[in-house]
Amino acid sequence: MATKRCRGNGEGAIYKGSDGRWRATADLGWVGGKRQRKYLSGRTRAEVAEKLRTLHRQQEDGIKIVIGDKPLTVEQWLTYWVGHIAPGRVRPSTLATYRGYVRNRISPVLGRYRLDRLEPEHVEAWRNGLLSGGLAAATVLQCFRILSRALKVAVQRGKVPRRNVCTLVDVPSVVREEVRPLTAGQARAVLTVAVTRPNGARWSVAVALGLRQGEAIGLPWDAVDLDAGTLTVRQALQRRPWQHGCDGDPCGRKRGGNCPQRHGGGFFIVRPKSRAGRRTITLPPPMVTALRAHRERQDADRVTAGDLWDNEHGLVFTRPDGRPIDPAADWREWKALAKAAGVAARGDRRSR
Template structure:
């Protein structure tokens, strides 16, 4: 079967191979080594070596473990490590998000049964998504700062990035920032929410914190820094029904009368009669206003980003809308266009934004703070009205439209709600009152006809 000069070599190879299992470091093995060397098996005599065996001796001397027998993909590898006489299991659990290298976990034990049990347990955890190679040593604060500055800035608008930074600075950082990312639990998150609301933070603001934290930690899961998102197991804080103040028709008249003496009279008229948001009004361009057709298109907003401002597109498809204007709004805009033209002539080429409908006296964008805290409050005070939020003008417009019998779906479109459902939820009490009025109207009709 083999050439005669192979037989002693093959015999000795098999002999020492068997000794590897139980005769390590014995005189008998030393004797075998000498015989192998004498026979020329160890050396450069590769011409006469049995196929595939020429480096066997070197492997047996230098190797510290048996050859690994690879299991099926995703099943791990079990082998015997001779240097410490232990069975070892290796499982690939993923790849490093930065280097792309395989991430491996290992377990060693004298008993193969223990290693097999560990392998079964870890493979089950891996399939359930509960296993990572090396849990992150970062704190929540460190991870979120890195994630916001390197990843989030490329995914969302600057105003959203600023919101996340504010949530981290004022709430998440002080509450959970020092907690190691890998040790954050659902119980800790739930207790954190409870403390926020106990300290006076509104449910709505707590919901925003929840959304920020959940998104951030989901990224940590995707990067295989933690096995599961602890925030996903915590229910979103329930928000209370929003309370708002809507001006009565008589108060609206007083408000409009007082606003006529304000430089921003057209802005306040649009706000209280159409329900446009402040950012939509400050970003409004003349090219989006058609006074001949009596329509307006919301195509741009001015959003606040920290201490600066930025023009952007409306956040949702529903927010980008075109609707007809009441006659009072058309009249106010015509008057304002003449007044603004006079201001531009006085300033000349230095006028910064000729395309904007509402600007400062130098043509620069208006400040959200100045409009709401200074100009708006001045009009309220002049009209003798209670101090309300600027956003309550939006609620006032919606209430006026519903009171006048404007269909809900039309009101929803004018306001730029994502769906009619939103309008129904926000103004449920107004619609309930309309139902009662409808019932009384039917009763009056029947009474008038002798029913």
């Protein structure tokens, strides 16, 4: 005669159904005058017992137990995370990068999986697929970190009843290329050509002071003291991509910038991420001279533009009508300048 197996601690009532699957019923107490129960199932008794213990742990930790809702997919959670959680934690420019990677690199492969059933092997296959497809290791690493951050919040909020699976997967290894600064001769060649171009002092600031792109084109005049010979870095200019505003009635345009109801884009001034990003730099005498000459040329541009002049932020380097310089246009100007000076265009848009 078979002996009846005793229930393990916290297992509750576990039984085998007529279809061969194991099931359990968890009593969640009374809510709004109704007794709440959650039904669990699995292929084995051990699987259901683990689900039941996890549920009890969530109750003890004060995590809200959702009843009746369909399980979230990875894509649904990532869409919610990037739309409602990430905006409060990162800069708009970073958020735009997150959205692009979620839409183009993560969701197409991992999005179909249930959030609570995503396995380390799924993440490993996705990571390897990106690398074998020719995507740079640094880009794959960034995608991996975005996924990991989203899953970390999912664990914290009880959407996933176990650890973040990304912590069980090796991150892509990245070999950083050594930055090769311009030689003294190359710097002189660039500056010689720069003086013949509009906003030539912008490149003197980049070469002599090492300001990043956003810091240079976002530099305001009230942060420059030509009498004292100092420049204070306290802000940067960013261009945020436009977002579609036609969710209820899609306009059919691929880019948000072409949407009739676009929103959230344009030029924005941002502050340094850390206190170290705010700094005061001593200007060499030639730089003071160059900036004085640049200010005179800008005054002449203001007179020529008349009512069209619009320098809302009091920027040092602007277009002829006073408006901010587009970072993409600034990058193209740098490449043209470097080519004219016989120098290979190096670096990224952050430091020139």
